Amino acid sequence: MTPKRRRLWLLLGSLTTLGVAAALVLTALNDNLVFFYSPTQVAEKSIGPERRFRLGGLVEEGSVQKEGQIVRFTITDTNKTLKVTYRGILPDLFREGQGVIAEGSIGPDGVFTAREILAKHDENYMPPEVAKALKESGQWKDKK
Template identity: 50%
Template sequence: MKPRQKRVAIIVGALIAIGIAATLILNALNSNIALFVTPSEVAAGKAPTGQAFRIGGMVQDGSVKRDGVTVNFVITDMVKSIPVAYTGILPDLFKEGKGAVVQGRLDSNGQFIASEVLAKHDENYMPPEAKHALDQAQKNGSK
């Protein structure tokens, strides 16, 4: 093999290795991404199907019902509401009337089955996506 052919073979091999590595990295990232969706978007059918996503909003007052380690509650953006079921231990800051973000999937009945519940950490903080989504939902709902 001539030196030029060796260089071409090395370059082609390196490009193939980079391509395989990029494909594996993008596949891993794609499987771990959870899109943020509002309850209004879920009600409008804009939620991703067959993949986990996040819903953010306020925990509706009077909606928290405990059945052993399963907790049922409603997340609302003040326009639309989505029922949520979560099995596990809730964060200490989880309360009715407070902000929360839940991650999981919709079941065939339209109930959100949560795998993770996140509660805001103080009175003044809300994730920017959740704040913007609540503002947009209230603006669109009042039209």
């Protein structure tokens, strides 16, 4: 086999692999992008009931209620609020007044059903999205 033909083979092989990969990536990205919204953005946009997204903000003080495995609380960006229910064990760092990200969808009753509450390593950590949402609503206070 001449070097030229070998290079042709290599090129064909790589192009096929890359093509398959690109097709997979594009379809997967289309179906699986999870957008991040603050309660204000949720109020502005009308989001379909089955659309999965991430909701971020602060856990409103005094809003957490527990009934067995069901937890109800309110996420706020201090401008708008949204009620959330979650069934399961909350991450260790979940606390009132702290930043939180919940992934799930809005039910027909307008309550956000969270399937996942994101855990954090570090209590000083503020998810960048939450910080941005708070800044946009003019509620950001720099700690330092």
